[in-house]
Amino acid sequence: MTTTQLAAVPGARMEAEMHQQPEVLAALVDRWPALTAQVAALTEGAPPLGVAFLARGSSDHAALLGRYAVELQTGLPTCLVAPSVATAYGRVPEGFRGWLLVALSQSGRTPEIVDLARRYAAAGARVIAVTNDGGSALAGAAHLSVPLEAGPEVAVPATKTVTGQLLALLAVAGGLGPAGSGGLTQAQAASLPDAVARVLGDGESAERAAGLLAGHDRMAVVGRGACYPAALESALKLQETTGLMAHGFSTADFRHGPIAVCGPDAPALLLAGSGPADADTLDLRAALAARRAPVLLAGTAPEAGLSWPALGHLGECLTATVRGQQLALATARRLGIDPDRPTGLNKITMTS
């Protein structure tokens, strides 16, 4: 299609960028040895005291997976930076001397992230920038730039840069230490492009699922472990593209309170793959049935309406995330919304 034709189909750009994901991921898998070697070289001789992630929005969800991967791979303490401590309250992050800071921004131009990365570097942290623009201000502020090389992303809802970030962070974790109980190997990472392609090849399931959602104005998206970041990201994608009040929850939190929001008019999307945290999510079905809440199941169970291949590792966060993208796209189209340009949103986050 030409650019003009693309613009005429609601969500055509988002869809095209979603379908570039297997290629973007395959290129990252090819770069896996180089990426892990660069991270290893950055920390050689002085292992970090901990790893902090700095991000907002979708990037924050990628950071959450990065955090799991680093802790599983290395046992190091990790945290997601609370930006307001420095930007609103003016605290110098001097306690992060000797830490590794992984700063994420798809554009590499989010002013708050660039500013904070500089403050952490000045305080003695080594900084890795994960961005889609290796020439961006964020990349320039870092000791090591990990460009996603995903190509331009034009649609407002970030898709290929998000799964790119997820895989790049798994590579960063891989460079930080010996294989642990849950970090990914290159061989495991190599299974992801095909797994994501298989999910993308099945758009019909997402269209059927969107039919269930389209009559509702609120829903829960629930997952644990590798599926927890995907639940938060899928909820955000649904919010941005459809205006649905989708709320992401950790399975453990959801069961003990927020489940009260689900009922006949408020469905739940459960994300549950083949990891050790997923049985807990499948167990929610009985409680949701008792509340007569419609349930959409995504994952590796035979009865999942939105399926993905069982991988048995953290990479299922990516397949789950792509299922959420498809659902957001299909639901927006049903509602007559163009997800390429949702009202009132901009591509670059200008928080300061």
Added chain:
Amino acid sequence: MTTTQLAAVPGARMEAEMHQQPEVLAALVDRWPALTAQVAALTEGAPPLGVAFLARGSSDHAALLGRYAVELQTGLPTCLVAPSVATAYGRVPEGFRGWLLVALSQSGRTPEIVDLARRYAAAGARVIAVTNDGGSALAGAAHLSVPLEAGPEVAVPATKTVTGQLLALLAVAGGLGPAGSGGLTQAQAASLPDAVARVLGDGESAERAAGLLAGHDRMAVVGRGACYPAALESALKLQETTGLMAHGFSTADFRHGPIAVCGPDAPALLLAGSGPADADTLDLRAALAARRAPVLLAGTAPEAGLSWPALGHLGECLTATVRGQQLALATARRLGIDPDRPTGLNKITMTS
């Protein structure tokens, strides 16, 4: 009222426990010198490398304020523990040797929290237990027990134990280092019982605000800095007690995507006090007006429909939290729900 009479009025227990908050907080202020001295003694000679918080649900929101307070007071790295890394994936938290772990559970009996506190202690972390039961398993697993002494909490929605946790964590932060740019002094803490009493003395504002909410099934609750934990907690309290799909957001995240969920049918509750992060939240009003979303403003601005006294410190998290409690109680009553016993919820979180 007798116990029988209390049981006959929907939310009577929750309301009674809410009104005990000034007394509970005043007792904690009296204990401030002892609490900070105990924390200082625990860390004397071996300052922690960082401070991790372990919690679920409402306690997790208290932990978020604790995190801000510790970073502002000490500059130390802080994190909220991701429980699944250990409980689902089986990773030993050996990287937390030399850290301080602050474990929170209102009952002190949440099995996942007790188990994890023991694992962190075994890995070489010093553990502080913040709980309402100094004889609980969690208190027994800790090197230092900080009992809230809030008295029995019977209503399912936690209220006085949450504000008790918030103040206890401000005291823990106070014991960890010299006064920084934002941690609380005892004198500042001493302003809180009266500020909370003033909020509780004005239930009418909350009843008027509940009138605005009662026709809606979804809403956003937004805040930044000290008001961010209060936004998450208020959203949870509304979810639990009313079934409303209330979603808490950080102001910075909300503006750049999730604001798409607000409109004529989906109001926003803005929490904005007198701290340095709050102007950003007030600024959202223009964008929400452009979306024709009803706005409830809570805070210290003269036009706030739900007001609290300007304190100029992190303690405004407590006044904001109490406004959220009032709104949840009043909205539940309007909807004919008994918030003392919302359907399907239990008092002790049994996540394992």
